[in-house]
Amino acid sequence: MQSAALLMDSWRLLKSRKLFWITLAINFFVVALYGSVGFSPRGITILYGLKEFEVERFAFGLPLARELYLSIFSNFIVTLWLGWIAAALAIISTTSIFPDFLGEGAIDMVLAKPISRVRVFFVKYVGSLLFVLLQVATFCLGAFLCVGWRLNEWNWGLFMAIPLVVLFFSYLYCVNVLVGVMTRSTIAALIATAIFWFALWATSAAENITHQIAIFQETEVAPLETRAAELTERLAELRADGKNSENSNEFERVRGELETAMDQVVAEQGDVDTAQRWLLGIRIFTTALPKHEETINLVDRWVGKDPQRSLTDILMGFGRPGGRWSEKQRADQETREAVERRVDQERKAEPAWWIIGTSVAFETIVLALGAWSFYRRDF
């Protein structure tokens, strides 16, 4: 009865917030935009068939059309709208919940009731997540209907976005609540959350870049090792042919090239080792942090599409750049894309239990600190 009363109070609080209704309205608008994209026998239609683009590979019923539509949901809308904009609006809207709740004259009335402080804290926390839960649930229901209509497929996997986005939001909100409880200041909680969110993004970007450097270094060292192996083999052949005398120009040239190649391999391998060490250090650090991007990206895995194929891949049809590029530019671009693809693949290969488990562990610790602070403090 008491928990239900606290949750009902949270619902009434949400209803009273204009930002809740504004976000919900934008949600409907985004769903309407999503539903405006469709497929015809000749390609893609937008604005409910007002405009048609003849792209054969995206014709209605083809697998790539399905991949495209689900990718728009998981790679674009969920990531950009729910993962950034709606999350930011939710943070702004919910930040004041705890500081207001803890204000003098307000919290006294609750603490003087026969309910434990720990229970009050956690039910209030869950109640605050209702903002995102209701927004995402509404959005996913709309997207589910759009997918059913446009692809003639009832994809229940779309609803996995609900717990994942709520989980993603909770990583940020737990920090917000901790600071809110400790300072009773809405501004302090908001600033701390923004800094934390930026720090998460920065560490994730740092890991991504270091990972790319490490893989790029590996790709650099591989041809050098191949070249060294070839030269070693050539040197062995020269020895076998009895052309290994000190006066043989061919032998000297091959031996010199081999020494140079080996030096380069050693130097490049050193760079690889350095990059790997940095990557390991960053990963040890990020292990303790919530995996906000990876959590959102899990939607991609669970909506029943190929998670290794990004929205860009699908739209570009894995096409290469145009003919104005030189061979060198083309090769560099291919190498860069190969590196990015490999990084992406390796990150997406991380097990879901690891992503969610380490993130939830972080959240648990932060919430435990918040609950402890709430339990101990005088009001």
Added chain:
Amino acid sequence: MTAALPTPSSADWAINVRHASKTYRRAIHALRDVSLQVAQGEIFGLLGPNGAGKSTLVKILMTVIRPTRCEGELLGKPVGDRPTLGRIGYLPEHLRFPSYLSGLQAVDYFGALSKVDRAERRTRSAQLLDQVGMAPWAKQPVANYSKGMKQRLGLAVALIADPDLVVLDEPTDGVDPVGRKDIRDVLLALKARGKTVFVNSHLLGELEMVCDRVAIMSKGTVVRQGTIGDLTQRSRRYEFVCGPLPNDAALRDGLVRLGASTAPPSPNGETQLEIGSSEADAAQPVIDLLRARGVTLIAVRPVRQSLEDLFIETMRESGDATPGAAIGRSGGRAHPDATSPKKVS
């Protein structure tokens, strides 16, 4: 200075607190070893200047503040016992309701937190809002309420669980005279039903009208405690207002012999005398003497110190008569005989 307490058995105390102390950062002593007993079925008033520790004590009882030390019981259970809080109604100082709730929703919400079942909440909410005069605004958002309306609503919230003990921290703060009268009536009705009421207030006149016993706090300690009658007993006296006194040595000697003190004549020629006894018998010889000497008697009345005067005297004695010790004078003097006597020589 502490007056003798009533002596019910410990089970009959609604509040029985011993050695309540609260120290902040090991340096600021908000409460120092306070012991306080409130009998079941009485209305008890807690007085004190700002910063005396009244609200700290109330918040400790209501588990809002964790005491540095506190022994004792509320309604026979240890202080801090959570189920017992369901039997206590509480109206905090600086009450703040969620602005998005209506009055009815606020009563229902806090009733649910007190574990009152839905059907009972529905019935009692309407009754209580009517009782505190808030029925016409029950469905209006609290955000639109005046301070006095919020206090009335707070009282309804405090009573939703039909508590055995009601703890009110400045219940008439911001309430107009009619509202204060309504609140007093509610408190007296609670007492009539055998409920215990613990009121913390600046408004001494209000307390004087309803309280059976009071305690006065200063600098974190209880400096006086007892019934208002007991606490003001020593100040009871008879006051005589008469015409100009003749220059008569025998009259002056007689008044001194009878223990009467005289104030300088007022501009209209009236003279005021008083004797330090509240007994009517003790006043008769003074009346006889004045009449015998041809002095015109205008008025003879028994007076006693008001609670306000007692309070100010107590603050002076405890060295706490600072600007922070300012008290509310709203409500006036409660008893017809509780006037503030003019200083007499």
